[in-house]
Amino acid sequence: MRNSKFIMLFLLLSLVFGCRNKSKLPDETANNKTEESVSVNKGPEIPGVPKEVLIRLLNECTYVDYIFHTLPFSISQAEDPSIDQNISFIDYTKPLGHIPKECKSIGRKFFHIKGEIVYDVDVYLTNNCKFYVFIGKDKKPMFANYMTEAGVKFYAHMAQQARGSMNQQ
Numbered sequence: 001m002r003n004s005k006f007i008m009l010f011l012l013l014s015l016v017f018g019c020r021n022k023s024k025l026p027d028e029t030a031n032n033k034t035e036e037s038v039s040v041n042k043g044p045e046i047p048g049v050p051k052e053v054l055i056r057l058l059n060e061c062t063y064v065d066y067i068f069h070t071l072p073f074s075i076s077q078a079e080d081p082s083i084d085q086n087i088s089f090i091d092y093t094k095p096l097g098h099i100p101k102e103c104k105s106i107g108r109k110f111f112h113i114k115g116e117i118v119y120d121v122d123v124y125l126t127n128n129c130k131f132y133v134f135i136g137k138d139k140k141p142m143f144a145n146y147m148t149e150a151g152v153k154f155y156a157h158m159a160q161q162a163r164g165s166m167n168q169q
Contacts, residue, residue, distance in 0.1 A: 046144040048095025049134060053119075053143070057087050060113045066123075068107035071162045089132075089151025096131045096144035103129035106155075125155045 061083050066075040077083055086109075105122040112118065122133040130152050136142035147155075 045097055046095075046099065046133070046141045048145050049090060049092055049132075049143040051092060053134075054087060054090065054092055056113075057111055057119070058084060061087065061111050061118075062114060063112035065110040065112070066107055067110075069105065071107070071159065073162060075158070085150075085154075089148050089154060091146045091148045091151075094146040096133070096146060099124075099133060099141065099144065100129065103131075105133075108135075123155070125152065 062078070064077040064083055064086050068074065077086060103124050104126065106125050107123045109121045109123055110117045110119070111121065120135040122135060124131050124133065125147070130147045132145055132147060133141045134143040
């Protein structure tokens with residue numbers, strides 16, 4: 001099952017990167033300007049997540065933990081479909097570049113492989129801040145990518161559930 005996921009991801013990555021036109025169309029340029037206005041230079045350039053990291057996570061990740069700064073619960077995922085969906089929330093085609101000063105992390109997720117945390121990832125989800133930042137062992141940003149729309153919906157749904165459970169208490 002994991003090998004077929006690896007092949008599908010590899011084919012998808014090849015298709016995306018192979019078919020991308022280097023010249024930007026007018027409306028594509030307008031979309032990029034909107035994102036760039038959020039990502040004004042606020043420190044060193046942070047590269048996007050390499051596809052090798054995503055492939056490793058898809059093939060080897062056994063557990064994902066979430067700890068939120070303000071929500072009254074944490075989440076753990078141990079089933080392959082949930083883990084794979086979680087990894088798919090990272091938009092590997094859209095590296096962030098810089099972390100805007102006004103953006104604050106809502107929590108952190110931890111990717112585990114065989115019981116060991118291999119990646120700590122800050123989750124940003126407020127107004128114009130919808131992205132992930134992988135944190136290195138030196139506690140500095142290592143990789144940063146935007147979040148997919150499916151990821152935004154996932155976190156919005158979790159927040160809605162948290163508010164509902166808080167209102168019932």
